[in-house]
Amino acid sequence: MRKKLLFLFTCAALIGTAGAQSYKTIGTGTDSTNRFPSHSLYKYSYNQIIYTYDEMPSGGDLNITSISFYFTGKGPKGSDTNYTRSLKIYMKNVTKDHFDDTLDCMAVQAQADLVYSGNVTATSAGWVTINLTYPFAYRNKTGNHLLITIDDNTGAYSSRYFRYTDDTKSRSLVYANDSYNIDPSNPVLYQSKINGFKTIPKQRPNIRLGYTIIKGATIPYSYNFNTGSEIGNWTLRNNWEDSAKYAAWHMNGALICGIMNSSSYGNKDEVVTAERLISLGDYDSITISFNVTVGGYASGNVNYDYVCAFLVPQDTNWMPLRTSTCQWLGSPSAHTVYDLPYILHFGEGLSGTKLVNRNNETMTTTIANPAKGKNYRLIFVWRNIANTNGSVGPTIRKLNITGIRNQITPEYTPKSTAQWYGYANSANGLDSSLDDKFITFTMQDLANLAAATDNKVEKNYAATYADSKMWYFTVATPRKIGKAFVDKSNKKIYGFETTEFAYDTLSNNVKSTSYNPADGKIYFIAGDKKLYRMDMNDIEHFTVMGLMDSTLQTFAIDSKGNAYGITLKYGNLLKVNLNNGATTLVGNTGVKGVAYVQSMAFDYKTGELFWASCTDNGEKYYMYYVDVNTGEAKKIGVLGNEKGIELTGLFTADNPVAIRNFLAQSLEVYPNPATNMLNIRNVKEGTIKVYDATGRQVMVNEVVGNEDYIQLDISSLSKGMYFVKIGNHTAKFVKE
Numbered sequence: 001m002r003k004k005l006l007f008l009f010t011c012a013a014l015i016g017t018a019g020a021q022s023y024k025t026i027g028t029g030t031d032s033t034n035r036f037p038s039h040s041l042y043k044y045s046y047n048q049i050i051y052t053y054d055e056m057p058s059g060g061d062l063n064i065t066s067i068s069f070y071f072t073g074k075g076p077k078g079s080d081t082n083y084t085r086s087l088k089i090y091m092k093n094v095t096k097d098h099f100d101d102t103l104d105c106m107a108v109q110a111q112a113d114l115v116y117s118g119n120v121t122a123t124s125a126g127w128v129t130i131n132l133t134y135p136f137a138y139r140n141k142t143g144n145h146l147l148i149t150i151d152d153n154t155g156a157y158s159s160r161y162f163r164y165t166d167d168t169k170s171r172s173l174v175y176a177n178d179s180y181n182i183d184p185s186n187p188v189l190y191q192s193k194i195n196g197f198k199t200i201p202k203q204r205p206n207i208r209l210g211y212t213i214i215k216g217a218t219i220p221y222s223y224n225f226n227t228g229s230e231i232g233n234w235t236l237r238n239n240w241e242d243s244a245k246y247a248a249w250h251m252n253g254a255l256i257c258g259i260m261n262s263s264s265y266g267n268k269d270e271v272v273t274a275e276r277l278i279s280l281g282d283y284d285s286i287t288i289s290f291n292v293t294v295g296g297y298a299s300g301n302v303n304y305d306y307v308c309a310f311l312v313p314q315d316t317n318w319m320p321l322r323t324s325t326c327q328w329l330g331s332p333s334a335h336t337v338y339d340l341p342y343i344l345h346f347g348e349g350l351s352g353t354k355l356v357n358r359n360n361e362t363m364t365t366t367i368a369n370p371a372k373g374k375n376y377r378l379i380f381v382w383r384n385i386a387n388t389n390g391s392v393g394p395t396i397r398k399l400n401i402t403g404i405r406n407q408i409t410p411e412y413t414p415k416s417t418a419q420w421y422g423y424a425n426s427a428n429g430l431d432s433s434l435d436d437k438f439i440t441f442t443m444q445d446l447a448n449l450a451a452a453t454d455n456k457v458e459k460n461y462a463a464t465y466a467d468s469k470m471w472y473f474t475v476a477t478p479r480k481i482g483k484a485f486v487d488k489s490n491k492k493i494y495g496f497e498t499t500e501f502a503y504d505t506l507s508n509n510v511k512s513t514s515y516n517p518a519d520g521k522i523y524f525i526a527g528d529k530k531l532y533r534m535d536m537n538d539i540e541h542f543t544v545m546g547l548m549d550s551t552l553q554t555f556a557i558d559s560k561g562n563a564y565g566i567t568l569k570y571g572n573l574l575k576v577n578l579n580n581g582a583t584t585l586v587g588n589t590g591v592k593g594v595a596y597v598q599s600m601a602f603d604y605k606t607g608e609l610f611w612a613s614c615t616d617n618g619e620k621y622y623m624y625y626v627d628v629n630t631g632e633a634k635k636i637g638v639l640g641n642e643k644g645i646e647l648t649g650l651f652t653a654d655n656p657v658a659i660r661n662f663l664a665q666s667l668e669v670y671p672n673p674a675t676n677m678l679n680i681r682n683v684k685e686g687t688i689k690v691y692d693a694t695g696r697q698v699m700v701n702e703v704v705g706n707e708d709y710i711q712l713d714i715s716s717l718s719k720g721m722y723f724v725k726i727g728n729h730t731a732k733f734v735k736e
Contacts (some may be wrong), residue, residue, distance in 0.1 A: 021065065022213075024057045027206035029165030032072040036132075036205035037120065037160040038085050038152035039176040044154040046182035048105065049204050050143045050171040054095050058215050060217035061279070062138040063375075064115075066093070066131045066210030067148070070163040073125030083123075083160040090184065091136040095614075095646075096596060097145050098169040100527070102198045103569070104595075105173060105187045112149055114186075122160065127208055137279075137375050138211075147708040148207075151184050163206045170200040216279035216375045216638040219286060221401040225255040234276045254293070254395040255380065278311075280370045283403030288378070289364040291397040310379040311367065343471070360397075395638065401641055412625040412634035414443035414610070418654035421452055421470070422612065423460055423649040425597055436453055438463075438470075438649075440491045443610065446623055446639045452493045458482070461597050462524060463649025466515035467536065468681060472508035472649055474498060485651045485670060487679070495670060501540055512554040513649075516578065518561025523578060525555045525565065531581035546581030548573055554598035556609060559655075564628060566611065568594055573631035581627045585620040587631025600626075612639060612647040621645055642678040669724060673734035676715040680724060680731075688712065691723045698722070 005227075008171065039045035071083065079495050083493060090112035115132040122128045123657060138146055143717070152159045175182050175198045206300040223230055232654050234255075255274055280286060286307065370376075380396060420441055424434045436456040458480075463472035467485065470493055474480045482498035508527030515522050522534045524542075529551055534542040552565035553576065565575040565583065574583040591613060600611045611624040624633040638647055668681040690699035690712075698717060703726070712724070 021210055022057065023210055023258050025206065025208045026051055026055045027163075027165035027204060030163060031166070031203075032074070032161045032163050033160060034164045034203060034205065035159060035165065036067050037089075037150050038087060038154070039174050040083070040085055040152070040154070041158065041159040042176040042182040043155050043178045045150075045176040046184065046187050047150045047152070047175075048099075048173040050094065050097060050099075050145050051148070051204075051207065052171075053140070053142055056140060056146060056535065057209070057211060058140070061140050061216075062209075062211045063135050064130055064132065064138055064146075064209055064211045065135045067127040068127040068208040068210070069205050070208075071122040071125055071554055072161045072163060073122075073130045075160040083158050084119055084121045085158060086119050086154045086156075087116065087118070087130075088114060088151040088153065088184070089132070090151070091115050091138075092147045092149070093139050094145050094147045098171050099173050099200045100170075100201055102173065102175075105198075112147070128269065129210070131210075131286065132367060149184065151182065153181055155181070158484055164203050165206055167202045167204055167321065170202055171729045172202075173200050174198060174402065183268045197550055216277035216722075217401075218279050219281050219283065219401050219403040221278065221399075223399050224397060225399070230561060234274050242728065243679065254397045271676045273379055274383050275377045277682075278373055278378050279375050281403060282370060282372050282443065283469050284404045285366055285552050286370055287364065287366045287402060287678075288401050290398075290399045291360050291362050293360055293395045293397070302565075308381045309363075309365075310381065311376075312377045312379055313371070313374065322527050326560055351358055361617075362398075393645075407441065410636050412636055414540060414608060414636060415606040415624060416443045416608050416610070416652075418442070418603050418605065418652040419488070419650045420610075420650065421465075421486070421493065422599060422651070423457075423463060423472075425459070425461070425646040425648045438493050439645075439647075441639070443623070443636060446637045449640050452491055453496075454492075454494075454574070457496055458498065461648045462510045462513040462599075463651055464513045464515045464522060464601070464650045465651040465655065466520075466522065468653070470651065470653075471513070471515070471525065471536070471539075472651075473513060475509055479506050479510070481534070484538075485668070485681075488653050499539055501542070506542075511552070512556075512564070512565075512598065514555055514557040514601065516557045516561050516563075517559050517604070518557075523557065524556070525552050531576065531578070545578060548576070548581040548583055550583045552576070552583075553594055553611075553612065554600040556600040556602055558607065558609070558628075559604040560601045562628075564600075564626075566598065566600065566607065566613075570594070570631070573626060573628070573633075585631075589626060589631055589633035590635050596670060597646055599648050601650045601652065602653055604655040605628075610636075610650065612650050614646055621647065662687075667724065667726060667729040667731040669731045669733045673736040674714060675736055678724070678733060680712060680726075685729050689725045690717075691725065693721045 035041055036047070038047060067089075075083075091114035110679060113136055115136050116130055117133065119689070120128065120130055175187060210556045217233070225231065231427040264372075288311075290309075296580075339424055378401075420443060421438055424437055424439050434449060434451055436459065438452040440452040441449050459475045460482070461475055462471045463470055465471070468486060469483045471485050472484070474482060478500050480498040480500050482496055484493050484496040486493050491546065506526060510524050510526050513522060513524035520536070522536060523545070524532050524534070526532065527549070529548050531545040531548055532542045533545050548565075550565075550572075551568045553568045555563065555565040555576065557563045557578075561578065563578050565574050565576050565585070566589060567574060568574065571589040571594045573586040575586055576583050588609075594613060596614045598613050600609065602609050609626045609628055611626050613633075614619065614621045621638065623636045623639050625636055626633050639647060670679050670681075686703055687711075688703055689697055690700075692698050699712075699714070701712065714722075714735055719735055721732065721734055724733065
């Protein structure tokens with residue numbers, strides 16, 4: 001009987017410069033009963049695999065040029081080595097390091113790069129190498145992982161075995177079927193059709209990556225073409241018959257078109273190029289400018305010159321045609337054929353104009369929405385037309401490339417002036433002092449972040465605020481519920497303590513939680529699609545309210561007890577019945593591909609619902625305002641830096657409703673032990689009395705009016721144990 005397996009293959013496409021080829025093997029397992037690089041027991045399969053940042057080679061961004069899998073030379077029937085498959089391979093940079101379920105498909109044709117298309121054949125045991133048609137640029141930075149997708153379109157069987165390694169997480173995904181050839185642009189569409197032929201195993205094929213380190217120039221980039229080592233990073237080329245006669249060259253701080261030798265080559269036109277690898281980075285737009293001079297180095301007729309600048313993907317096999325008329329530049333149809341994005345141009349052959357005595361003229365263009373993370377070739381092209389009597393073509397100086405990030409026009413200006421908090425689950429290049437800590441900020445200034453905890457805290461995906469405390473759910477097994485005090489005076493969270501669930505077990509991570517002011521309970525949702533309720537006086541147990549009919553990724557309750565959630569993938573806003581978990585559609589947020597950990601919370605003062613979200617392309621982590629009447633999400637901006645951070649447990653402590661039922665419930669003192677100042681919470685009007693361990697009164701202080709907390713100077717007390725009493729409430733503290 002066939003094994004019904006689904007494997008996911010993840011890889012990031014790489015584009016790089018020429019250099020010594022290096023190899024990195026990932027996986028050392030010798031198990032050999034899995035079928036890779038495709039599930040060839042079936043006619044069609046769609047496989048994805050993730051290889052993580054800590055497994056990748058170090059030393060910079062990578063130019064991946066080949067991948068290899070270890071073929072055992074055997075199959076179910078023994079040593080038969082007949083293995084040939086028709087494959088398309090895609091690669092992508094991703095921030096997620098595992099798959100949650102079989103719906104968690106990340107690489108689709110529209111978002112990943114096609115790096116190989118053709119047959120793969122194995123004839124004997126050993127590494128089977130696939131040389132990529134288009135090398136792929138892997139962004140080698142913390143939190144970025146490589147996703148490889150293999151689409152098998154063979155339509156026949158050739159079941160054979162490859163070596164694989166067991167893993168601790170589900171980093172593989174496989175769809176396999178005899179009847180349906182998965183469409184890479186929408187693999188999830190086939191869920192119902194291939195039910196039972198999909199899985200997310202904790203196994204990955206051994207792989208060997210062939211790569212070079214990318215040497216592309218980074219933005220901002222500036223060069224005057226003087227005689228230095230940088231000129232060696234430019235490729236100077238002629239596109240006519242004799243490289244000795246025609247070339248681009250540099251002199252006196254300029255890049256120059258070569259000199260025409262009409263006596264040797266008659267009336268032939270000269271076309272020369274100079275190119276440099278440029279890494280576009282994570283910019284929302286880039287601006288390229290340079291200065292050009294015509295006729296500055298030699299006399300003669302230069303009226304028929306042109307110069308152009310092209311930005312060409314590095315994996316494009318491109319070279320300007322060698323024709324006397326250069327129609328490839330002047331004709332729109334030719335541009336369609338070659339699909340070349342020219343960015344700057346002037347001169348005869350492009351616009352019909354002629355270049356006449358231009359001196360130090362600056363040419364500038366801005367490119368919006370460049371392909372982030374890709375390497376491109378910046379190519380200058382000159383043409384010095386025939387019969388110019390040895391003239392020199394246009395010269396180029398002062399090349400400058402700059403980038404602009406976060407040119408985001410907010411779609412919504414928040415009314416909330418509250419101080420907000422959240423757990424920095426992934427800091428994405430921010431100051432490391434914010435990693436794995438709670439941070440604080442305002443909706444009016446999302447870029448200004450501060451640490452709200454002094455030390456790293458236990459990883460969590462959900463938090464809410466009530467009774468002047470933050471309540472949070474940890475990620476690690478066994479799962480625990482924790483609480484910590486929020487000191488609004490200095491915007492700090494302290495006194496973290498966690499409790500394991502005593503009698504109730506929770507098999508899935510808590511995705512989101514929210515306090516309900518209407519009944520004083522905490523509600524939360526988990527990966528099992530269930531809605532839970534917890535009493536803050538008994539945090540070791542919880543009640544299952546019901547099974548939700550939709551997969552919610554985040555969840556929040558307003559001041560009147562109305563609950564809302566946003567769905568995974570499709571970004572629908574739903575209203576949630578807290579009695580049974582039933583959901584009703586409010587509307588679509590307009591945000592597609594909702595994935596990763598999300599967080600959402602209300603500002604009870606303004607009634608605004610805020611949502612910290614990331615989509616499955618992993619490009620930006622935005623803060624949104626969500627209209628609870630229509631479901632529409634309006635962008636506020638990026639939290640933190642140009643990319644933002646993955647924020648969990650969003651909450652604000654400036655919500656009086658959240659502590660309405662708990663004021664003066666009991667005295668709380670901190671820090672404990674204390675040295676000089678003791679903070680006392682839940683203080684009502686009355687007399688504060690302090691007693692030592694023998695029962696002797698050592699301090700008395702009057703309190704006028706209700707206060708959230710007061711500070712008591714205890715510097716005069718000796719070291720030891722003391723009791724503070726107000727009315728019928730008593731708390732113990734230690735003076736050190």
